[in-house]
Amino acid sequence: MTGTPASYDSVARYDTLIHRRQTRSVRVGDIWIGSDHPVAVQSMINEDTLDIEGATAGIRRLHEVGCEIVRLTVPSLAHANAVKEIRQRLEDTYQPVPLVADVHHNGMKIALEVAQHVDKVRINPGLFVFDKPDPNRTEFSPEEVSAIGERIAETFEPLVQLLKQEDKALRIGVNHGSLAERMLFSYGDTPLGMVESAMEFIRICDRLDFHNIVVSMKASRAPVMMAAYRMMADRMDAEGFPYPLHLGVTEAGDGDYGRIKSTAGIAPLLAEGLGDTIRVSLTEAPEKEIPVCYSILQSLGLRKTMVEYVACPSCGRTLFNLEEVLHQVRNATAHLTGLDIAVMGCIVNGPGEMADADYGYVGKTPGTISLYRGRDEIRRVPEAEGVAALIALIKEDGRWVDP
Template identity: 75%
Template sequence: MQTLPTPPTTSDPSSQTFVDTTIQRRKTRPVQVGNVTIGGGAPVVVQSMINEDTLDIEGSVAAIRRLHEIGCEIVRVTVPSMAHAYALKDIKQKLAETYQAVPLVADVHHNGMKIALEVAKHVDKVRINPGLYVFEKPKSDRTEYSQAEFDEIGAKIRETLEPLVISLRDQGKAMRIGVNHGSLAERMLFTYGDTPEGMVESAIEFLQICESLNFHNLVISLKASRVPVMVAAYRLMVKRMDELGMNYPLHLGVTEAGDGEYGRIKSTAGLAPLLADGIGDTIRVSITEAPEKEIPVCYSILQALGLRKTMVEYVACPSCGRTLFNLEEVLHKVREATKHLTGLDIAVMGCIVNGPGEMADADYGYVGKQPGYISLYRGREEIKKVPEDQGVTELINLIKADGRWVDP
């Protein structure tokens, strides 16, 4: 017969061992992007990217402002040509004149040295893609890369990257080394295959060039459209950085996640496991919708993990046969009345069986204890019982009485 362990008999809390449920974030060096800090213990930063053509000065300024006003802390713009690079000077200036300075990142891709050097004068961070920054002409009959060929291209990369690194270093600006699974350089594909290892080694190659030039204002990303690849790449990157004594912050994202519910679920599936393990200092949710739709998803993921608190946290049971009111309808009414508040936890529970226990951490509780009546709680304490049709109004009055209400 199996012998079960004897439960402890003491009720003294000081004798209990409690598990810390706070996410312990990976320690990273701080990187300044305009007036925003990435890493170094700063809150996880939310980013997005405008869709407008950067040559459209007015449209770009308006798009950047829309994103920033709803909580996007860093905005990225695409810079495919020198004309676009010059346009960023006007965009930056117009933002300062008509709104305020917004941290801007320029996205530079194919053979981008001249573009990057120009745009580095006007933005706070330059994002480069190691797989595209130096063009490697593919050979259809290639079966391998010799070490000499590998080294020759590495030297070309250093020669091309060095002026940009020096410019950003001397200006006190930042760079994102943004590896994409779908655009690895050919020699990385031949050497490591289409794998997370190839993504990581691509990033390490650029990191080591930057470090040799005493440039450390670096953020790393390793994005993929397949969640398992993306998660594996970031985990491997952390392992490799630990081995090399590096502590650069990481920008997380599932690229090309799609749209609608699945796009949001896919992004969450990639971001949440890493963030829960303390990996990640800045995030973007890349969905095929207006950029403004990305920001609420970012904040919802961060709030669910306890990493940022930017809205009311609603605790609500799924409803069952014991529920004494229309839970879905009541939750909607409570949410509409209180969603503008920041930092509160409000529980809406359908019955008394599990309600008080499951809402113990909430600031306020709205519980159905008997037909036609609502019990309102402050924390664990029942404050009053009111008719159901007065429940939402009385909840608001309770919040007001505690001095925690602000008008919408």
């Protein structure tokens, strides 16, 4: 049988470039979220917001390691008032940092207060107008559904109007594990239920002519999360709502598995062009999330914030201790930004596999290293001088900065 399957006919399937879904731009402090801007990195402090000193320090630690937007939890009016003091302390002792307030159960009064002190408010549609589930309920009548919808719109409108007046942003953040009871009855515990939950709030905003919206569809399982985001993007585009997406796998855990699980959910969507800001949710110190975010973005070519190291896995042809030398090269150059450096064990694969690198360190013969600039061999040096000679070459090109 000859011919190409229809699903493979599209040239786009083989395109090496990421074509981002076109979205509007939404400003969060001095950071813009949307397809015309780099994918933004964010995280969330784990200090109690009432601990003003601790929360301020936590926000600063995150910002200093590259977190561009910081979220804090605001479960009460006292917490909302504390945010005002936190913001002032940041401005007085450090610098302004884009802040997001997380508001949950029946939090309208809290949201109206804290909206004056942050750059974005995040609400969870399943909890914002919250009714305790009734274990005896078997269905929702159309009249009940309509009445709940009207109550949500009436409750939600003052926050939308305030955010519109203040020119601030809203995140409609759906969580798979906290869908409203009527959504579960109507759509089940499904990505469709997540989408419908978000769309209800988006349509209210649209009726009020408010469009500074970012949407998230988080789940603790990557396949559910990916399905929800794809469906959400399709639904918004079909209805003319080009809002940015905030990507994340919620409750990913810790260690290698938490990092792999987050990457498994976030990276495929980014590669498809979906996603304008990301958070990796680890059960670790929040600062440890930021390198993972940047690694995901750099591996896909979406941001260049560190050195990209290309290194072969080593084999019987390798002419030096590849793992040791890679560590030496990394230790000497990791502070640089925007370079691709290849460390290759032998000449067989070296020049070809590292063709896109800015610089190459290749085993030429036993005891001898070849240094490359792009595809061109520049010089050969004794192995003991290899790392120093690589640094000297980078300096010659004016691309070196001191640590």
